[in-house]
Amino acid sequence: MSEGMLMDDRLASDRIATVAGATPFQLLFDFLRISGYQSRRHEPGVLDFTFGDPHDPPSEAYVEILRESLIPQHELWFAYNLGDAKAIEAATDSLRRHLDIPFETDDVHLTTGGFTAISTALKIVGDPGDEVVYSLPPWFLYEPLVLEAGLVPVKVSIDRETLDLDLEAIAAAITPRTRIVIVNSPNNPTGRIYPPATLERLATILDEASERNGRRIFLISDEAYNRIVFDGARFRSPVEFYPWSFLAYSYGKTLLSPGERIGYLALPPTMPGREVFRDAIEAAQIAGGWLFPNVSMQYALPRLETLAFDIPLFQRKRDVMVAALREIGYRVTVPEGTFYLFPESPLTDDAAFAQALDREGVLVLPGGMFETPGFFRISLTATMETIEASLPRFAAAFRAAGVPAAR
Structure with missing residues (x-):
């Protein structure tokens, strides 16, 4: 029987189709494949606060440990x-x-x-x-x-x-x-x-x-x-x-x-x-x-296990970013852990606000990707220099959203 004569010509299983069709997966696929993010993040001057990827080179100690583990x-x-x-x-x-x-x-x-x-x-x-x-x-x-x-x-x-x-x-x-x-x-x-x-x-x-x-x-x-x-x-x-x-x-x-x-x-x-x-x-x-x-x-x-996470550095990043965002007018809760911030979006449409930030050269994840519209996520794995450079851009996007600035 030719392939065209098959009664059921599905190629992927229903189970995998259901997984791939899940809303979070679709939003993630769209962001990674359609939004232009993969190329945008490498453009000069673009500041990336999306995923928890490292922005600083790995430590020499970490690299040396991995290197030695490969020697039989x-x-x-x-x-x-x-x-x-x-x-x-x-x-x-x-x-x-x-x-x-x-x-x-x-x-x-x-x-x-x-x-x-x-x-x-x-x-x-x-x-x-x-x-x-x-x-x-x-x-x-x-x-x-x-x-x-x-x-x-x-x-x-x-x-x-x-x-x-x-x-x-x-x-x-x-x-x-x-x-x-x-x-x-x-x-x-x-x-x-x-x-x-x-x-x-x-x-x-x-x-x-x-x-x-x-x-x-x-x-x-x-x-x-x-x-x-x-x-x-x-x-x-x-x-x-x-x-x-x-x-x-x-x-x-x-x-x-x-x-x-x-x-x-x-x-x-x-x-x-x-x-x-x-x-x-x-x-x-x-x-x-x-x-x-x-x-x-x-x-x-x-x-x-002997390598320590730099808590003081990331706490300083958190404090600098939270204080600056609040001064601009953003509503943001101080996180007690992780390396993320989850501010409220100045616009009801958090995806639209993420696009407004993108126009300023700042990349974030909209709250819709976490099935919580009205927020957006910032990853503090970005360097301190990136954080400081981003603050005028966060302010510009806030003003462009038409929300009154903080007094």
Whole structure:
């Protein structure tokens, strides 16, 4: 039978078509492929505040660690490796130090970044049709990850005034099909760190709903920025308050190297029956296409753990930018962590305002890409020189929007 005579001539599966058609994916594809961003960002004089890519050269120490990890020490140096023991020990030790929770090495599973840690957790507890609740604004790839796992995304808004979780909205969104709730703290893009009182109430909601449904609801704690906190604050992990939790972490943020993929999925020691998940996690990683980091990154990890993120520098960037934007007239909350700002757009149409900034030679991400219209995101991975050069341009775009300046 010729191809033209086929009754069904679809080439891609319905599942992948659904993933690719997800609103966040479409907005991201449009931005990367249609908007001209890829060429625009390289034009002389254009200031790029879009993604969390590094704008300064990597440190010599970082490069040297990676270089040394590529030198073979024995014949099996580049063989299959489910998780290098020294790397897992280093990751576990850092978890214990940073969170003051006695994680065990058997419960820390190295992944190709936090991305696949989240994907793995979704698949080992979620069955097709199960619902996954998360708050808007989200990291914009939650929906594609949920759909790819055969699950159903259920979205609720945060409290737009406090930027805190709307616990009543989360409780109302839970149904008998709810299996997973995702929490991202410190939050990308708002920079909000959810306080212990909020996390305690969330744990109660999940416990009560699990009892009511006769089926355990799990929590995935996306903690890619848990070491990037400001003003001497202590980060409190959601896994501290709710035992049935998975912790997803990525080193790409603290090392400012998102293209070098390494992270982990960790189970807290309070997780009941967590032994069941150890083999399940590895099975999902293998079946998913070998979702373990390249061995060179695993060998490098113990030494990479010794490199510190420059908190004072990024806090200074935050303070300079927040103060200047507020003086211009922007409404912006001071982020408690991450390296992002999430100001309100002076125009109701945040995409139109992002275009106005583009005309001034400043590139940002509109809030619509985070399913939260009326805001825009600024990445502080830009250099301090870029930040200072941008301020007159942010002021010009604000004036062009026709909004009265701050007094």
